[in-house]
Amino acid sequence: MVRENIYRTVTCGELRESNIGDTVRVAGWVENIRDHGGVMFLDIRDHYGVLQVVVHNDEILKDINRECTVTLSGKVVKRDEDTINKKIATGYVEVHTEDIKVLGKCKNNLPFEVMTSTNTSEDVRLKYRFLDLRNPKVHNNIVLRSQIISYLRSKMNDMGFLEMQTPILSTSSPEGARDYLIPSRKHKGKFYALPQAPQIFKQLLMVSGFDKYFQIAPCFRDEDARADRSPGEFYQLDFEMAFATQEDVFAVAEEVLYDTFKKFSDKEVSKPPFKRIPYKESMLKYGSDKPDLRNPLLIVEISDMFEETDFAPFRKKTVRSINVPDCAKQSKKWFKRMEEFALSIGMKGLGYVKVNDDLTFDGPIDKFLKPGDREELIKRNGSKAGDVIYFIADTPDQAPVLAGQIRTEVANRLDLIDKSKFEMCFIVDFPMFEYDENGHLAFTHNPFSMPQGGMDALQNQDPTEILAYQYDIVCNGVELSSGAVRNHDLDIMVKAFDMAGYSEDDLKSKFSSLYNAFQYGAPPHAGMAPGVDRMIMLLTEEENIREVIAFPMNSNAQDLLLGSPGEVTEQQLREVHIKLR
Known part of the structure; x- marks a missing residue:
């Protein structure tokens, strides 16, 4: 026996001329109310679309206001010729009702107009994000986000990659951006850290005998916001491959990115193989390692x-x-x-x-x-x-x-x-080392990258001339991804870290997991991690990455909807052995 939903038999976006004469029940939010001389017109909106509803008895609307939720039943009628709205899918029909019921009341004084919410200050929008997300433009960005992530998963599965999850509670990394630290209750004075990326874990998966790994990975970095960077957390299509070269990684990235951008955009997209531009050439010709080739x-x-x-x-x-x-x-x-x-x-x-x-x-x-x-x-x-x-x-x-x-x-x-294009390129041949402001040799990027030329280069070349198997993908001047062929040879790793001022004991203590694992038969491996949020930002042509995230923090790293970061009780601090100074 099929049980009928008590709130709706159809959605607001599915009625067409073929439904004329049907009696239906719909539910949604009241987007607009218009009085045409005793005949009231309501626009009812749900996730699927907008439907015009006609009411001849305004008594039944006495408790109805904009953005309240309602359920109503009535007959589907063809619109008069002069009221047809070709801009919406249901624009040839309307529902005439005398039965409407409020399901969720709404305050009369809205903080902003839902349909023009993007013109409101960002902090107000984020405080009332549940209203902002009702705006079809904002709503559709999040729907598209879901579709793109679903497609990426399907694509990676089809290419033989295994989706795996890596830990969220991890350890602090001495390299890279600032960590988010979490105090331990059970281990006094010690801390977990949220992972800046699944870097160490995915390399360990390759050592563990898995061949191709991926995940839509959450990453956490205590960084300031920019237009193309959300503070706090972001997501990336993280993948790694065993027994793989730089070109193997490029082939996967080219297919995934080209197919994704072609599927979700009408713009011209760079066809594989993407241009390979050495870092030195990019800095000379374009003045950036993130060149906009348009x-x-x-x-x-x-x-x-x-x-x-x-x-x-x-x-x-x-x-x-x-x-x-x-x-x-x-x-x-x-x-x-x-x-x-x-x-x-x-x-x-x-x-x-x-x-x-x-x-x-x-x-x-x-x-x-x-x-x-x-x-x-x-x-x-x-x-x-x-x-x-x-x-x-x-x-x-x-x-x-x-x-x-x-x-x-x-x-x-x-x-x-030329804004009609997506121009992709790889930036390759990054320098392995540079001298810092104190004149000390330091890693320029990922210290776990394989130096081009291996041990011979480390022993015999000018350190600043040594190139690494590191690479970025850039699209329209936006860095989508960084990646590298990993250094899986412990002797080369010890030498590279020694040149950058780290002893072998430092390597053992700070990166013990890789140091230990690479003594037990590590395969050559390589990977990268295109940023999901940035991909969606480009595909939606949004200038601010927070427009494609359902519940982003503001530019000051605050969640205005839930009120974080917030204060905690003295008892909570005692439990994790923390005292505020």
Whole structure:
């Protein structure tokens, strides 16, 4: 026997002309109430859509207001021609009712209008997130999130990966971002930590004999928020493969990301194989290790041209140029605003020249150029009449970054970025080591990456010239993932950590699990972890990652809905042996 639901027999989004004449029961939220001279029109909304309901007896609406929940029954009727709404799926029909019942009352003074909630301040939206999520745009982002995660799971299963769960209560890591610590009740003075990533566990799974692992992994880092980073926690498609090379990982990432972006977007997506751009080349050409390849502007190295220049700001500096096609026609105000932007990011000014029809130059830098410089600049930059060449000069560390910011700003102001595309690339060949501010050799990224050249490179190369099998996936200037071929050889690991100032005893005590496991037959293994939240942010074309998370913290790492972080009782503190200072 099929039991009929007492609240609804159909959803608000499923009625069509084929249902005309049916008697149905629906339930949902009252989105709107309109009085048309004695005939009342209600828009009823649920998870599936919106339905127009007609009431001829306004007495039955005396307890009804917007955003209360109701159930009602009535006959499906075809709308009058002049009231058809082609914007919604149910727009050709309506339900006429004389039987409506309030299921959940709603206050009259809403904190904001649900349908325009995205125009409200973020803190108010997050405090009343349950209302904000009723906004169809916000609601649909979360529905899409569910669909994308479901697709990723299916895709990884089809590719032979085994979904596994790794612990949430873990140990503090001396590397990476700041941990979230959890005091132990049973072990006085000791702490668990929430995992920044399942890194150690997934490597141990490879040593344990599993071949291909994945999970939609929650990660916890006590970091400040950004537009593309949610504070506190985030999710990634974490995967690892045994007996795998860098190219094996790339092949999986290319198939998963290409298929996912093609399925959930109408935009053009980079076809595999994605471009491989060495880190050094990326910093030179794009001024970033997260390049937006939709931006056609390129940065050119010209430091050698100004080693002995009379122009002091360029002398013995790292100097870069950017050619901007057809930019000479811009107004004086435009150039002034670009200079103001340059000052705002820490530059002392922004030199440029305009290329004339006869390929001579106009501009503040022209008088400092030597004979032959103009021809050389045109050659290196591929300049033509009407172009502008911008100059950026600073220290070897700062010049690439500043040039990258100027490249992005110019492209945005001139609308040069092709927003109809998803441009993917791998950034590869990251340096293994760098010298820190104290002159000590340190790891640049993941210390557990395999150095290219193995032990021979560690013993015989300049440490700053050693490259690692580390890689990032970047899409439209957003880092989706980092990953690496892991260092599974204990001798190489001991040597690499020794170079970075860690003794073998440090390795044993701080990373005891890997140190022990790698003595028992570790396979070569590699993996990566594309960020799920960032993928969804790109696919929904949202500029803020919190728009694609159901219950995010605000930019100050506060949950305004539940009120965390919050205070706890003295008894709770005593139980975990904590005293507040």
